[in-house]
Amino acid sequence: MSITAGYDVGGAHLKVALAEEGRTVAVRQIPCPLWQGLAALDDAFATARDLTDRAQQHAVTMTGELCEAFPDRVTGVAEILDRMAQLTAQAPLRIWIGQRGMGSAEQARAHPLDVASTNFLASAALAGRQVANALIVDMGSTTTDIIPVVDGIPVPRGLSDGERLRSGELVYSGTTRTDASCVAKRAQLDGIIQRLAAGSFANMADVRRVLDTLPDDVDQHPTLDGRGKSQPESLERFARCFGRDAAEFSADVWRMSAAEIAAQQMDDIADAIQHVLATSKLPAAAPIIAAGVGAFEIAALAQRLGRQHVSFADIADADASCRDWATRCAPAVAVALLA
Structure with missing residues (x-):
């Protein structure tokens, strides 16, 4: 065989x-x-x-x-x-x-x-x-x-990365390595919408760990700050996107913010899917x-x-x-x- x-x-x-x-x-x-x-x-x-x-x-x-x-x-x-x-x-x-x-x-x-x-x-x-x-x-x-x-x-309407970015068939947004501040420029924290700090503080793996939705074995690269991948460590990185320390708000408040950013990412991908379906x-x-x-x-x-x-x-x-x-x-x- x-x-x-x-x-x-x-x-x-x-x-x-x-x-x-x-x-x-x-x-x-x-x-x-x-x-x-x-x-x-x-x-x-x-x-x-x-x-x-x-x-x-x-x-x-x-x-x-x-x-x-x-x-x-x-x-x-x-x-x-x-x-x-x-x-x-x-x-x-x-x-x-x-x-x-x-x-x-x-x-x-x-x-x-x-x-x-x-x-x-x-x-x-x-x-x-x-x-x-x-x-x-x-x-x-x-x-x-x-x-x-x-x-x-x-x-596909495009074949190269450049053509597919233009046609909407390639979205530079992924499950783990994408910077959270590339996904969202603004998000709510404790009910108030604010801008995010674009400093490579947290990626979407951190966002999904805060939400407890990330499979354990898919994020294989070091974190952005070189620390571990526990939920508390991910939350500390995520809080930096808002210019904060994690201790300033409850875990529930942070999860609501993380859920909003994850939803923004998936809304963007859904829009791209709908565009490709329409064309x-x-x-x-x-x-x-x-x-x-x-x-x-x-x-x-x-x-x-x-x-x-x-x-x-x-x-x-x-x-x-x-x-x-x-x-x-x-x-x-x-x-x-x-x-």
Whole structure:
């Protein structure tokens, strides 16, 4: 039986999935601060060796070319391709080349901008094999992708990050790493609306920990102040967004403020979803396929919008042992199954 390892090389995480005979059998997300250099990718790959050594074939997609380690996207694609070719040298390597589908490393080097940040298309291509009409919403740690699939074909209006930001199909707002002051400029505290301090004090992982809605295993990066991830420590960071100490108000007051900021984030994503639905040819009954570490938020949003929701794990025929992570790491799973 042949096993394929799929990789989604991001700017903050390496996501690895194993596919065997058309089923997803293992998935892992590993912190990979690629903005610090390619050594971070080496370290993350080494952590996944117990998975990758099982593979007879490797498949790669990426978004990490956009990070600060590279002077431009073409250079980023080339350097990530070279490093992944070295790391997977013991078995054949396939690359996701956007609308061109899977190809060789040589073909990918010839079309770097089709490789750059088109991982969302891999998820959509796999979904189109299972569901003819759907809207994929992948809420990751940093961004949210919104991709319509019509008659089994992904039909985004934009392909690059720049085009998708313009079309509304990419929202630079995520479940954990997004700064709370980027989500909201104003919020209420004890019944009074005020401005927030834009000082990288707290992120949306802190907001969700204050609300006790964040799964324990999805926030894998250090906190903004280098302290721990307990609810009291998150509350201290969150209070700084209001220029306060946590002790100045009750936990209930702070939870109300956190709930408002979380709602502002999800309202923004809901507006983007409605915009994409309005500009696509999706039928009214088309479901939302929820993916990413924020899939739990997207499932709730689908219900609010009156749409059926489907977990990406169902699309990926994921084993029970890895269902949650198959949903959270959709592009890695997709390239493993498409290769």
